[in-house]
Amino acid sequence: MKAEDLLIGLNELEDELVLDARDSSHGRSSHRRIFAAILAAAIAVSLIGCAYAVLSEADWFKDFFSTRAEQELSPGQEAYIEERTQEFIQSVTVNGYTMTVESAIADKYDAYIKIKFEAPSGVVLDAESYLDEIRVDEKGAPITPFARADGSDFSYSGSLAPIEDGNLTDNVYRMMYHLHLNPDWDFSFNDGSVWTLDFHNMFAYYDDPDKEEQLVAEGHWHFDLVFEHISNSEVQFLAEPLPYTVTIYEDAEPTYQDVTITSVKLRTMTGELTFGDLEESYRAAGFAMLTIVMKDGSSVEMGMHSGGSYEIKYSLKAPIILEEVDYILLPDGTKLPMPRG
Amino acid sequence: MEDSRIIELYFQRSEDAIRETEAKYGSYCFSIARNILTDKEDAREAVNDTYMACWNAIPPHKPNIFSAFLGKITRRISINRYQAGRALKRGGGEVTLALEELAGCIPSHWDVEQEMAAAELTNLLNRFVRALPETERRVFVLRYWYLDPVEKIAKRFGFSQSKVKSMLFRVRNRLRAELEKEGIFV
Numbered sequence: 078m079k080a081e082d083l084l085i086g087l088n089e090l091e092d093e094l095v096l097d098a099r100d101s102s103h104g105r106s107s108h109r110r111i112f113a114a115i116l117a118a119a120i121a122v123s124l125i126g127c128a129y130a131v132l133s134e135a136d137w138f139k140d141f142f143s144t145r146a147e148q149e150l151s152p153g154q155e156a157y158i159e160e161r162t163q164e165f166i167q168s169v170t171v172n173g174y175t176m177t178v179e180s181a182i183a184d185k186y187d188a189y190i191k192i193k194f195e196a197p198s199g200v201v202l203d204a205e206s207y208l209d210e211i212r213v214d215e216k217g218a219p220i221t222p223f224a225r226a227d228g229s230d231f232s233y234s235g236s237l238a239p240i241e242d243g244n245l246t247d248n249v250y251r252m253m254y255h256l257h258l259n260p261d262w263d264f265s266f267n268d269g270s271v272w273t274l275d276f277h278n279m280f281a282y283y284d285d286p287d288k289e290e291q292l293v294a295e296g297h298w299h300f301d302l303v304f305e306h307i308s309n310s311e312v313q314f315l316a317e318p319l320p321y322t323v324t325i326y327e328d329a330e331p332t333y334q335d336v337t338i339t340s341v342k343l344r345t346m347t348g349e350l351t352f353g354d355l356e357e358s359y360r361a362a363g364f365a366m367l368t369i370v371m372k373d374g375s376s377v378e379m380g381m382h383s384g385g386s387y388e389i390k391y392s393l394k395a396p397i398i399l400e401e402v403d404y405i406l407l408p409d410g411t412k413l414p415m416p417r418g
Numbered sequence: 419m420e421d422s423r424i425i426e427l428y429f430q431r432s433e434d435a436i437r438e439t440e441a442k443y444g445s446y447c448f449s450i451a452r453n454i455l456t457d458k459e460d461a462r463e464a465v466n467d468t469y470m471a472c473w474n475a476i477p478p479h480k481p482n483i484f485s486a487f488l489g490k491i492t493r494r495i496s497i498n499r500y501q502a503g504r505a506l507k508r509g510g511g512e513v514t515l516a517l518e519e520l521a522g523c524i525p526s527h528w529d530v531e532q533e534m535a536a537a538e539l540t541n542l543l544n545r546f547v548r549a550l551p552e553t554e555r556r557v558f559v560l561r562y563w564y565l566d567p568v569e570k571i572a573k574r575f576g577f578s579q580s581k582v583k584s585m586l587f588r589v590r591n592r593l594r595a596e597l598e599k600e601g602i603f604v
Contacts, residue, residue: 094547094548
């Protein structure tokens with residue numbers, strides 16, 4: 078055997094392991110400890126005060142989730158978003174470029190943070206100009222973009238993506254930072270902790286491989302955030318383990334693998350499913366996407382966010398009211414009814 | 419566009435499938451190819467070959483996770499091109515360094531009789547990687563699947579380069595022990 082065989086052998090690594098590494102970011106950072114004292118001082122004078130449920134921000138999130146779920150939201154979902162949308166009045170200006178954390182909505186493990194980036198008048202920041210997107214500097218940043226102010230380690234994944242905000246002003250650009258905490262660690266967005274955002278240097282990236290990334294703005298934009306008004310609701314759908322058969326098709330021929338589902342948890346924006354040992358191909362085919370059917374007949378999908386050998390973690394396409402759930406539909410047609418009480 | 423919709427386009431034999439694949443995953447595939455192939459034009463051709471291979475594979479194949487499916491094709495095609503390029507002395511890039519590092523995983527008394535079947539090796543590697551602690555697992559996959567440079571991985575995780583190197587060194591030693599433990603070499 079040669080090293081090349083190992084390299085080639087790795088090509089058939091399970092899809093989930095490949096995706097997990099690609100989506101991973103910043104599991105921990107010892108650098109945070111160095112900054113802890115500075116952060117603590119900063120926090121003392123920083124803006125932790127927030128105002129809640131500003132209708133315009135809530136309306137914006139309603140549109141966002143409706144588009145994401147590709148359907149109209151129910152009155153209950155709209156009410157939930159109005160109640161839980163949190164406005165952060167925090168702006169930092171560096172070298173004439175102002176970053177504003179405008180608002181967020183979160184449950185225990187998922188958070189969507191809406192960010193406005195504003196250049197000096199006359200500077201064009203729109204997507205037409207940059208073709209692709211503006212991102213945080215991943216190469217030169219001394220600390221990770223998202224962290225805990227007390228410096229403690231945790232695991233998360235985050236993606237920063239441009240969003241359509243209907244703003245026609247060239248020097249304004251909006252982004253959505255979607256953060257997903259790993260529930261296996263002892264932290265959640267509703268634990269009252271101070272979380273920090275640190276964006277170092279903003280770059281434009283291009284789809285065209287011939288075009289090099291371009292520094293848009295140099296600087297460091299720091300924010301302290303405390304998430305509040307977060308739902309603690311969580312429902313366990315299984316009272317006892319559920320035998321299940323996963324079916325996949327290879328060359329149009331069905332093949333089967335039996336597995337035991339041991340837990341199905343649902344929250345307002347996230348979910349988790351745990352099971353016995355299951356081959357990767359069956360795992361992805363069997364459980365990558367589940368459907369939550371509401372009492373009014375509408376449905377909301379939850380897609381696999383990350384997964385391991387025995388569990389899959391999900392993000393919902395749109396927030397839900399747990400009391401409005403009728404059942405969770407598994408791919409084979411099995412219905413897991415909402416537990417009574 | 420949702421992955422499921424793109425896959426539908428392949429099944430409909432619509433050329434929009436390739437356009438949408440390129441729009442959504444072009445940069446992702448290019449970054450994998452570019453890590454393996456030093457020449458930008460080679461990398462671009464590898465990505466084009468990826469689209470063609472994808473077009474030929476779907477249907478009948480229906481990938482469960484489209485991005486991973488594309489990534490694997492890109493990686494395989496790029497490594498093939500790397501091997502061909504090396505024969506012409508045009509090879510290089512991260513794959514050369516990765517191969518040097520992985521060479522340390524091969525038990526020293528390995529011989530032809532101890533060759534593993536490809537499927538057996540794949541199973542062993544999957545078991546091994548899956549069992550690694552989260553951070554080591556991600557660092558290992560980024561280095562030896564995506565062929566990301568150590569410097570980039572270090573920045574991504576907020577580690578020093580030496581920390582990443584020592585982490586990889588420990589994981590490679592464990593992989594070597596795992597290969598030996600398989601009973602192929604004692």
